Amino acid sequence: MPETTVQSMTIAQAINSGYHCAMEADDKIVLLGEDVAEPIGGVFKTTKDLSTKFGTDRVRATPIAEGAIAGSAVGLALGGYRAVAEVMFFDFTTHVMDQILNHAAKFRYMTGGATPTPVLVTTVVGSSHFGAQHAQSVESWFMHTPGINVCFPSTPADAKGLLMTCLESPDPSLLIQHSGLLYSIKEEVPVGPHRVPLGKAKTVRTGDDVTIVSYGPAVRIAMAAAESLAQDGIEADVIDLRSLVPLDFPAVFESVERTGRCVITHEATQFAGPGAEIAARITEDLFSELQGPVLRVGGLFTPQPFAKTLNRHPTSERVVAKVKQLF
Amino acid sequence: MTDTTLTDRPPRLDVEALERMYSLMLGTALADQRAAAESKAGRLMAAFYPVRGMEAVCAALGETMRTGDKMVSTYRNLGDALAKRMPLRSIIAELYGKAEGCSRGRGGPMHLQDQDVNFTATTGIVGSGMQIAAGLGMAEQLSGDGNAVVVTFGDGATSIGAFHEGMGFVALWKLPVVIVCQNNQWGEHTSIKEYTAAPELAQRAASYGMRAEKVDGFDPMACVAALETALARARAGEGPTFLEFEHYRLTGHTGTADFSYVPKDELAAAMERDPAPTFRKWLLANGHLSEGQIAEVETRVRAELEDAFQFAQNGTDPVQADIYEGVFENDEFARSVDGA
Numbered sequence: 001m002p003e004t005t006v007q008s009m010t011i012a013q014a015i016n017s018g019y020h021c022a023m024e025a026d027d028k029i030v031l032l033g034e035d036v037a038e039p040i041g042g043v044f045k046t047t048k049d050l051s052t053k054f055g056t057d058r059v060r061a062t063p064i065a066e067g068a069i070a071g072s073a074v075g076l077a078l079g080g081y082r083a084v085a086e087v088m089f090f091d092f093t094t095h096v097m098d099q100i101l102n103h104a105a106k107f108r109y110m111t112g113g114a115t116p117t118p119v120l121v122t123t124v125v126g127s128s129h130f131g132a133q134h135a136q137s138v139e140s141w142f143m144h145t146p147g148i149n150v151c152f153p154s155t156p157a158d159a160k161g162l163l164m165t166c167l168e169s170p171d172p173s174l175l176i177q178h179s180g181l182l183y184s185i186k187e188e189v190p191v192g193p194h195r196v197p198l199g200k201a202k203t204v205r206t207g208d209d210v211t212i213v214s215y216g217p218a219v220r221i222a223m224a225a226a227e228s229l230a231q232d233g234i235e236a237d238v239i240d241l242r243s244l245v246p247l248d249f250p251a252v253f254e255s256v257e258r259t260g261r262c263v264i265t266h267e268a269t270q271f272a273g274p275g276a277e278i279a280a281r282i283t284e285d286l287f288s289e290l291q292g293p294v295l296r297v298g299g300l301f302t303p304q305p306f307a308k309t310l311n312r313h314p315t316s317e318r319v320v321a322k323v324k325q326l327f
Numbered sequence: 328m329t330d331t332t333l334t335d336r337p338p339r340l341d342v343e344a345l346e347r348m349y350s351l352m353l354g355t356a357l358a359d360q361r362a363a364a365e366s367k368a369g370r371l372m373a374a375f376y377p378v379r380g381m382e383a384v385c386a387a388l389g390e391t392m393r394t395g396d397k398m399v400s401t402y403r404n405l406g407d408a409l410a411k412r413m414p415l416r417s418i419i420a421e422l423y424g425k426a427e428g429c430s431r432g433r434g435g436p437m438h439l440q441d442q443d444v445n446f447t448a449t450t451g452i453v454g455s456g457m458q459i460a461a462g463l464g465m466a467e468q469l470s471g472d473g474n475a476v477v478v479t480f481g482d483g484a485t486s487i488g489a490f491h492e493g494m495g496f497v498a499l500w501k502l503p504v505v506i507v508c509q510n511n512q513w514g515e516h517t518s519i520k521e522y523t524a525a526p527e528l529a530q531r532a533a534s535y536g537m538r539a540e541k542v543d544g545f546d547p548m549a550c551v552a553a554l555e556t557a558l559a560r561a562r563a564g565e566g567p568t569f570l571e572f573e574h575y576r577l578t579g580h581t582g583t584a585d586f587s588y589v590p591k592d593e594l595a596a597a598m599e600r601d602p603a604p605t606f607r608k609w610l611l612a613n614g615h616l617s618e619g620q621i622a623e624v625e626t627r628v629r630a631e632l633e634d635a636f637q638f639a640q641n642g643t644d645p646v647q648a649d650i651y652e653g654v655f656e657n658d659e660f661a662r663s664v665d666g667a
């Protein structure tokens with residue numbers, strides 16, 4: 001199907017569409033995860049109809065065993081297949097760490113390039129009704145380990161595009177989805193194969209006064225902040241990074257060079273979070289262009305509290321306040 | 328699960344004990360129902376996991392565990408919490424994320440605990456409780472206090488590595504742990520028939536080198552008997568027991584989840600053994616309690632539940648200024664990194 005045919009999709013539908021396209025094109029793709037097969041098609045519905053279409057040999061509903069889901073994905077990769085290891089919640093990736101970070105991310109290097117291990121780990125973060133063990137945005141754990149791509153799309157088209165790119169990448173990847181975004185936004189997405197390159201940020205709003213860098217659910221926060229700032233005459237460039245490894249430093253630098261000011265926002269814990277690396281690199285490379293320090297608005301240094309009256313996540317108000325500190 | 332006759336009452340269980348067991352079964356079932364209604368009405372924003380199907384096991388835990396015995400539970404924990412005699416108000420207040428809740432609204436229903444009654448820990452991570460129980464078992468063994476440790480979890484948890492590692496520890500060092508596997512035949516949407524080639528969980532457990540037994544989890548007195556023996560052995564230093572309680576999940580995985588995928592005939596057969604109503608019939612048929620006594624229990628249970636929900640709904644919301652409390656014993660550093 002040509003790329004020009006589009007259809008309105010949510011992120012969940014776009015991910016599903018990405019799997020359909022990729023698995024049709026490449027019969028070496030195998031999907032492993034809890035409840036991924038029909039009749040459920042994934043607890044988030046992202047794997048709907050796949051087992052019916054491609055069979056339960058390729059789409060396997062596994063026992064509750066994330067370590068083996070990840071480990072057998074590694075084995076499948078070494079055996080010439082390409083496995084998707086689906087982990088229901090980001091928090092449960094604690095159980096895949098050994099296989100993904102000690103094995104998948106290092107096999108290529110440790111073997112002098114002989115054993116690339118292209119597995120894809122997909123997961124969901126963002127629920128607030130479960131409490132501290134079902135809410136952690138721990139992308140920096142993965143970013144900190146050399147050898148694995150880390151993507152966090154904020155739109156349906158990017159979700160499909162990044163999924164398909166990861167499924168063709170020669171390296172292991174992590175694709176994070178946000179439960180608050182899975183069904184809430186719809187946009188036109190190519191029905192056929194669609195790819196978004198890794199390491200290419202997207203400018204979602206242009207302005208010359210300040211750069212707001214974000215990704216995933218924080219893009220909406222950044223955009224709301226930008227609209228509010230515009231009313232006070234401050235025009236923000238808003239960048240959606242889309243992938244964190246590789247990270248599009250040239251796009252960030254181009255913007256900050258122009259604006260001289262930068263605020264980074266993400267749901268991940270601010271302390272030692274992704275924003276720390278970005279801020280450090282901007283400071284190292286563009287120190288003389290900066291009108292003020294690079295500031296961050298991240299998750300507070302707390303676990304996810306259950307009570308709704310406690311909020312550890314960035315808000316547009318917090319972003320606006322940080323930006324105003326720079327003027 | 329075809330034999331539907333219930334085992335006789337052991338003499339040790341007096342009328343008060345039977346009343347407590349019925350209260351617990353009915354109380355959990357009604358609390359599940361009420362929480363689901365509150366969620367659907369949009370008044371309760373919490374993912375909670377009904378206990379429906381396991382009420383008899385929970386009631387038996389309530390009659391056999393002592394306050395000193397420690398318990399490790401899961402997200403599906405209401406019956407366990409009540410078995411440990413946690414106050415209902417502090418449970419329901421936690422469900423609503425209120426400051427009056429057992430975890431001051433920080434944990435939510437998935438993380439109930441009460442150190443006063445040794446409802447020691449609950450986890451939302453499938454299988455992780457088994458390892459914590461091993462450590463608690465070591466602590467009991469080292470201290471020689473003569474208490475037992477009970478860990479509860481579902482059938483699906485027997486697939487994860489954490490479970491197997493914990494089983495190895497418990498068996499190796501003959502730790503005073505009673506392992507309560509609540510086999511409700513489902514792990515989320517997947518039936519036990521589809522996720523394992525070895526569905527006889529008690530048989531598997533025996534191969535670790537520990538005593539293991541399969542028990543009819545719909546038969547309250549059989550549950551009491553199995554737990555009594557296992558707890559006595561643990562307290563006497565005779566090592567762990569794995570108890571597979573076989574029953575059936577009578578609801579969806581979570582309180583509001585669809586469960587149309589559950590085969591109708593299986594569910595209907597299990598509903599025939601629905602613990603609270605079945606126990607009620609048994610109590611009457613065997614002359615243990617009169618209609619009048621049962622009506623009294625039911626009125627009391629409903630009133631307690633109403634009181635707890637009212638208490639919770641009128642509770643205090645935690646305030647943002649206190650968000651750092653409890654990250655560490657001293658919250659200074661956590662505040663300082665965020666400039667708060």
Ligand SMILES: Cc1ncc(C[n+]2csc(CCOP(=O)(O)OP(=O)(O)O)c2C)c(N)n1
Nearest residue numbers: 092403451452453481482483484513514515
């Ligand atoms: C490590 C981990 N993987 C997946 C989940 C998601 N999950 C929560 S409950 C559950 C099913 C557990 O089944 P079982 O152990 O039988 O307990 P039940 O829910 O039936 O009481 C799953 C897969 C989780 N909480 N933790």
Ligand SMILES: [Mg+2]
Nearest residue numbers: 481482513514
């Ligand atoms: Mg189960």
